[in-house]
């Protein structure tokens with residue numbers, strides 16, 4: 001029984017730690033997202049962020065509705081315009097630090113749709129998959 005209690009407490013700590021990390025990524029990520037003007041084109045409805053440009057909004061899409069299937073490293077390169085998704089580079093390159101870009105990508109992954117239905121097309125047309 002004692003052992004179980006200890007394991008329980010450990011789990012609680014790990015859970016708390018993960019939660020607080022996620023919280024921090026959300027706060028910082030949101031700041032960077034807005035600073036980098038990602039919200040000109042992308043909405044992020046789970047964080048109550050609206051896209052500013054009506055013309056761009058439909059093309060770029062709501063990040064909360066995206067099912068991001070790419071590795072963090074790949075998305076970092078994508079947002080630096082070093083790699084393509086569906087044969088297209090991202091329209092703009094991120095201009096901040098690598099550190100901020102990592103937080104931004106973690107934030108996006110955290111706020112995008114979770115795995116559900118597979119999108120076979122994207123999977124076949126792109127490198128950088130798992």
Ligand code: HEC
Pocket residue numbers: 033036037038039040041042056059060061066067068069070075079085090091092093094104108
């Ligand atoms: C000028 C408008 C514009 C801006 C600004 C912009 N994006 Fe995009 N973004 C797009 C378009 C257009 C696409 C391509 C959508 C498509 O092809 O489905 C895209 C695609 C993406 C994707 C693709 C995900 C996927 O799995 O296909 C991510 C992630 C993304 N943008 C994140 C960002 C981030 C983060 C920023 C801020 C640094 C940003 N975007 C700024 C227009 C923009």
